[in-house]
Amino acid sequence: MSDFPAATSRSASANPGAADPPSRLRRVAMYALLGVLVGGSIVAIVRDDKSGRELWPFSAFPMYSNRPGWISRSHRVFGVLREDPTREIPLIADEYLYPIEHSRFYMAIRRMEESGRDRDQALAAALRETLERYEANRKAGRHHGPALRAVRLYELQYRLDPWARNRDRADERRLLAEVAAP
Amino acid sequence: MSRELVRLPALRAAWNRFWFAPASPENLACCRLLFYGGLLYFFGTRDFSALAGVDAVFWKPIWLFRLVGLPKPSAEVLKVVQTVWRFSLAASCVGFLTRLATGVSFVFGSFLLGLLYCFGGSGHSKSIVVFAMGSLALSRCGAVLSVDRWIRARRGEPRPGPSGEYCWPIRLVWVAMTFAFFGAGVSKVRHAGLGWVTTDRLAVYLVRSNYPLVRDSNAPMNDWGLWLARHREICRALAAGTLFVELGFPLALLSRRLRPILVSSAFLMQVGITVVMGPDFDVFIWSYLFWVPWDRVKERVLGRVGDPGLSPEPVVRGSVSSPP
Numbered sequence: 001m002s003d004f005p006a007a008t009s010r011s012a013s014a015n016p017g018a019a020d021p022p023s024r025l026r027r028v029a030m031y032a033l034l035g036v037l038v039g040g041s042i043v044a045i046v047r048d049d050k051s052g053r054e055l056w057p058f059s060a061f062p063m064y065s066n067r068p069g070w071i072s073r074s075h076r077v078f079g080v081l082r083e084d085p086t087r088e089i090p091l092i093a094d095e096y097l098y099p100i101e102h103s104r105f106y107m108a109i110r111r112m113e114e115s116g117r118d119r120d121q122a123l124a125a126a127l128r129e130t131l132e133r134y135e136a137n138r139k140a141g142r143h144h145g146p147a148l149r150a151v152r153l154y155e156l157q158y159r160l161d162p163w164a165r166n167r168d169r170a171d172e173r174r175l176l177a178e179v180a181a182p
Numbered sequence: 183m184s185r186e187l188v189r190l191p192a193l194r195a196a197w198n199r200f201w202f203a204p205a206s207p208e209n210l211a212c213c214r215l216l217f218y219g220g221l222l223y224f225f226g227t228r229d230f231s232a233l234a235g236v237d238a239v240f241w242k243p244i245w246l247f248r249l250v251g252l253p254k255p256s257a258e259v260l261k262v263v264q265t266v267w268r269f270s271l272a273a274s275c276v277g278f279l280t281r282l283a284t285g286v287s288f289v290f291g292s293f294l295l296g297l298l299y300c301f302g303g304s305g306h307s308k309s310i311v312v313f314a315m316g317s318l319a320l321s322r323c324g325a326v327l328s329v330d331r332w333i334r335a336r337r338g339e340p341r342p343g344p345s346g347e348y349c350w351p352i353r354l355v356w357v358a359m360t361f362a363f364f365g366a367g368v369s370k371v372r373h374a375g376l377g378w379v380t381t382d383r384l385a386v387y388l389v390r391s392n393y394p395l396v397r398d399s400n401a402p403m404n405d406w407g408l409w410l411a412r413h414r415e416i417c418r419a420l421a422a423g424t425l426f427v428e429l430g431f432p433l434a435l436l437s438r439r440l441r442p443i444l445v446s447s448a449f450l451m452q453v454g455i456t457v458v459m460g461p462d463f464d465v466f467i468w469s470y471l472f473w474v475p476w477d478r479v480k481e482r483v484l485g486r487v488g489d490p491g492l493s494p495e496p497v498v499r500g501s502v503s504s505p506p
Contacts, residue, residue, distance in 0.1 A: 018199070018204075019195070019198035019199045019201070019202040019203060019346055020202050020203070020204045020344075020345050020346035020347075021198060021201075021202040021346050022202065022345075022346055022347045022350070026320065026347070029320045030201075030320060030350055030354070033313075033316050033317065033320060033354065034354060034357065037313055037354070037357060037358055037361070038357070038361075041358075041361040041365065044365065045361075045364075045365045045368055045369070048365075048368075048369055048372060048373075053303065053304070054299075054303075054304040054305070054306065055245060055304075056244050056245075056246065056296060056299050056304035056305075056306070056309060057292070057295075057296070057308075057309035057312040057313070058309070059304075059305075059306035059309055059362070059365065060365045060366075060368070060369050061306050061362050061363070061365040061366035061369060062365075062366070062369040062373070063306075063366055063369075063461075064370065064383075064384075064387055065366070065369040065370045065372070065373040065374060065378075066373055066374070067373070067374055067377070067383065068383065068386045068387060068390060069386065070382075070386060072390060072393070072396045074395060074396050076395050090394070090395055092394060092395065098232065099229070099232035099233050099235075099236065100233075100236060100240065100301050100302060101298075101302075102398075102399075103302075103305070103398045103399060104298075104299070104301055104302030104303060104305070105302055106302075106398065107302040107303035108240050108242070108301065108302035108303065111242065111302075111303065112239075122239055125237065125239040126237070126239050126240065129236070129237035129239060129240070133235075133236070156395055156396075158393060158395075158396055160386065160389045160390065160393065160396075161389070162385075162389060162408065162411055162412050163408060163412075164389060164392040164393060164405070164408055167392060167393045167394065167395075168394075170395065
């Protein structure tokens, strides 16, 4: 016997607009999933943690909900070129940070900066790992970036310009941490 | 009190109609085919096993992993899991052993997608996929347009007719998307208040997107955002429109008239954000396919509404009721 409804149930046949509920077991499963979705979503919306500590897969979807100003501060990692230590490149492309995505990488760095007593150790370990991973990916041909001798974490400050004329040079730059290749 | 009691059966009937109105099995089957095909496209070549090589300093498991006690997996485990997931996505797409395939897709997919957020912090662009996979795993989405159906047809089993079985899985994805938009609207009002509309907030976001070392997402497709940011009134109108769509999105569940307006507005809003601000929303955008009445699209495309010769198989019930 088929597991599928070969025809609409009697009630639906009599009235095409009427509901035609599935079996009790399937309804229980459906309501359980719906309950998890609704309950989890309500908790996430009430909690609404903008710092990235979400209750995945539930979320308050807090995109663009904070209060950005025309002065912007961001922390970014730069690589120091092995061939020319006076030059640096920003490590913002996904292929440089692979397999961690750009946004998640900087979320992790921010979390480490905010962590208490282990802050410096954690940051140093993270930067060392970033440098090693960059080089390993470069040697494996996953990106075509230049060879690096060190990585530096900077705090950058921009006064945002409506024409973005200063997009390539920060108004202020402060070195927060540095790790060199062994 | 007595008036409320009178209304209860009507509410219950409306609730049941929303979830279980007889719907064409083709509609759900099209969603299955396109949804899993899309997941294969988005994740088919992604190597999750590379995450095993990331140092423990980045490992910050999400609550679900902590709850189950899942450790940082090895590359070997991840290779097996992602291979099984890819096969299950392909099987779900074509509808082969659909029950098993969709179940495996849900469990393994949730694990792999959750794992992405154990390094750094969680995000929400892929969460809709978990609920869509869960919904399809519990449904009879392989009833038609599937290898399973082909096998059943060879055994002489009749083609299934419209049923409430094919309505609720799609509605569940609608509810998940509704929470996404409504939550986003509530979050804006909560953290920024009406200032989100009355101040330069959107203009600042548009300008930030054009600073490679400031933005937190992909680069925008062009610098039109800068032009928009210099036109305050346009920015404020767009901000107001965004809030209206996000907070009003629950009405898409209730009103047939507002549904196409709200859903297409939300879609255009997200495409607009991708163009001028950068974030690509990847699989979230793909989930809009659940709002498309594929059976009616097919009728329109073939232009043969009501033609009994349309179906290659005997149809038990002639008319296909569309959900309200």
